[in-house]
């Protein structure tokens with residue numbers, strides 16, 4: 157039975173039998189894994205972590221054989237991101253990041269860049285005042301790294317260069333030139349500024365997120381097309397965004 161050590165962010169924690177937890181992690185070196193923490197509920201000090209979702213830990217686990225569960229043998233909490241826990245909007249954003257990763261990444265799909273993106277985005281959420289576009293920046297960078305990136309370089313149907321009028325086809329996965337509008341009746345109009353912002357965020361270092369501003373009209377369009385694109389291409393259960401809508405509505 158192989159034993160491994162890795163950094164891991166808790167995606168989900170469920171009670172398992174009387175005393176244990178069944179956990180899902182996104183790890184730096186092994187991608188998404190499921191594992192059991194035996195006795196973690198009964199003996200508080202058995203592990204150096206209580207495996208709260210969103211927390212960042214170092215874990216040691218025995219790899220499963222023949223479809224059995226991986227077994228956690230050691231865990232140390234590195235960061236629990238307390239600033240996210242205290243703010244319901246931040247908590248919804250962080251939970252949404254986990255839902256996206258859960259939807260797009262299969263068991264064992266490892267991607268260290270996505271792990272770093274998640275860890276650093278949670279740090280920004282935790283430490284900073286609200287960054288209104290953190291979700292859009294996460295979505296764009298995540299789509300790029302996970303290989304479901306929309307095509308923004310030319311017309312997705314005929315490959316010709318995009319000139320003035322543009323639509324975004326979430327069904328075909330990118331931009332349509334005016335000649336090809338008829339190939340997807342559901343395609344949505346898109347402003348040049350939105351495309352420029354998308355391309356800018358793709359290349360922007362995450363650390364620049366603090367000083368980066370998006371004009372409101374572009375923000376609204378970006379939010380709409382990213383959400384539609386993600387809902388069409390990823391089968392996920394994005395409950396956190398529904399909760400966020402309710403939270404915002406309750407403020408009004």
Ligand SMILES: [Zn+2]
Pocket residue numbers: 311312313314315316332333334335336
């Ligand atoms: Zn075209």
